[in-house]
Amino acid sequence: MSEKKSGNSERRSVETILTHHGREPDDQFGFVNTPVYRGSTVLFKTLDDMVGQKQRFLYGRAGNPTTQSVEAVITELEGAYRTRLVPSGLAAITIAVLSCVKAGDDVLISDSAYEPGRSFADGFLKRMGVTARYYDPRIGAGISALMQPNTTAILAESPGSLTFEVQDIPAIAAAAHANGARLIVDNSWASPLYHQPLALGADLVVHAGTKMFVGHSDAFAGTISTTEAAWAEVESTRALLGFFTSGDDAYLVARGLRTLAIRMKEHHSRALEIASWLEAQPEVVQVLHPGLSSHPDHALFKRDFTGSGSLFSVLLAPAPRASVAAFVDKLEIFTMGFSWGGYESLCLPVRLGANRTAKPWTAEGNLFRLHIGLEGIDDLKADLADAIARYSAAR
Numbered sequence: 001m002s003e004k005k006s007g008n009s010e011r012r013s014v015e016t017i018l019t020h021h022g023r024e025p026d027d028q029f030g031f032v033n034t035p036v037y038r039g040s041t042v043l044f045k046t047l048d049d050m051v052g053q054k055q056r057f058l059y060g061r062a063g064n065p066t067t068q069s070v071e072a073v074i075t076e077l078e079g080a081y082r083t084r085l086v087p088s089g090l091a092a093i094t095i096a097v098l099s100c101v102k103a104g105d106d107v108l109i110s111d112s113a114y115e116p117g118r119s120f121a122d123g124f125l126k127r128m129g130v131t132a133r134y135y136d137p138r139i140g141a142g143i144s145a146l147m148q149p150n151t152t153a154i155l156a157e158s159p160g161s162l163t164f165e166v167q168d169i170p171a172i173a174a175a176a177h178a179n180g181a182r183l184i185v186d187n188s189w190a191s192p193l194y195h196q197p198l199a200l201g202a203d204l205v206v207h208a209g210t211k212m213f214v215g216h217s218d219a220f221a222g223t224i225s226t227t228e229a230a231w232a233e234v235e236s237t238r239a240l241l242g243f244f245t246s247g248d249d250a251y252l253v254a255r256g257l258r259t260l261a262i263r264m265k266e267h268h269s270r271a272l273e274i275a276s277w278l279e280a281q282p283e284v285v286q287v288l289h290p291g292l293s294s295h296p297d298h299a300l301f302k303r304d305f306t307g308s309g310s311l312f313s314v315l316l317a318p319a320p321r322a323s324v325a326a327f328v329d330k331l332e333i334f335t336m337g338f339s340w341g342g343y344e345s346l347c348l349p350v351r352l353g354a355n356r357t358a359k360p361w362t363a364e365g366n367l368f369r370l371h372i373g374l375e376g377i378d379d380l381k382a383d384l385a386d387a388i389a390r391y392s393a394a395r
């Protein structure tokens with residue numbers, strides 16, 4: 001947890017926040033980085049110290065200087081009241097949703113939302129007496145018509161990380177607030193560098209820190225940043241469920257954050273370059289990248305985002321499974337796997353079926369999700385051009 005600082009830090013650039021925030025060399029014998037703190041027990045000198053609970057740390061489960069070094073940076077970037085580091089992006093989603101509901105409540109979830117979040121809602125939440133309904137990610141202000149008296153939370157992910165619909169966050173926030181509900185936004189794709197949902201009316205912002213914050217595919221983390229009004233429930237839910245992130249993992253997040261600005265800039269421009277190059281390649285039916293002028297939500301994207309992430313999808317003309325295998329099995333630079341956000345490029349064939357209910361996915365053809373990493377751009381294009389040629393030949 002970290003206090004939002006006022007004053008000069010309000011005016012600092014994101015690059016300076018990322019490189020200077022959340023570390024106090026004077027407290028660390030002058031060493032630049034806050035080291036890995038490992039610890040459960042925190043010692044008290046006197047009975048008064050223990051009972052008075054005035055020390056900065058009381059017990060390791062509530063955090064340590066390493067976890068706080070991350071929270072301070074994200075709080076500043078998101079313009080939040082406070083931030084909590086949690087063990088994964090999925091934990092960020094589940095804690096955020098649980099902080100808004102009780103038995104008998106209802107939540108609305110974007111049909112494009114991260115799939116394990118859906119499973120949590122359909123399984124766990126249902127067992128707890130909370131209903132979950134799904135909405136068309138392009139619904140905008142129309143979400144008002146779906147609000148019930150017992151709807152207490154909306155979970156949005158903008159853009160959706162498989163199909164890349166951009167959501168009208170201000171309109172959805174207004175509908176939520178008119179109903180006394182809270183809006184949670186998964187902001188993993190753009191990062192707080194390019195999109196700040198709290199400023200657009202959201203109440204909670206979650207990140208899969210595993211992706212861009214860590215940046216090297218070597219640790220799990222999540223963050224939850226909130227307004228002042230939403231904070232207490234998030235912190236008590238996290239504390240009561242016993243979630244804690246180790247100093248070792250927190251250190252990797254803090255280390256990744258120091259270079260987030262230059263990495264995002266590279267991912268942004270490389271992904272856009274490959275996306276627009278792909279638009280002109282054979283077999284390509286559509287490239288789903290909100291930064292392209294051909295994208296149906298491009299106007300909304302330009303209104304609410306200042307840059308784009310590493311991730312987008314490409315839809316290839318219908319072809320049998322053998323073509324999909326021919327595309328991915330012989331890739332030389334791209335590799336195949338879940339997750340994204342590392343320095344290495346990834347390609348994931350996507351099958352959308354049962355996980356779309358409010359707005360079924362009807363596009364014909366094969367969808368591939370690409371994460372554009374930091375390899376040579378011509379090598380990436382050559383790898384994709386070869387893959388497309390194999391896709392055609394295998395038909």
Ligand SMILES: *Cc1c(COP(=O)(O)O)cnc(C)c1O
Nearest residue numbers: 088089090114161188208210221
């Ligand atoms: C990966 C991902 C998550 C979950 O993060 P984990 O750290 O893998 O639990 C949540 N939201 C989005 C958009 C993601 O891509």
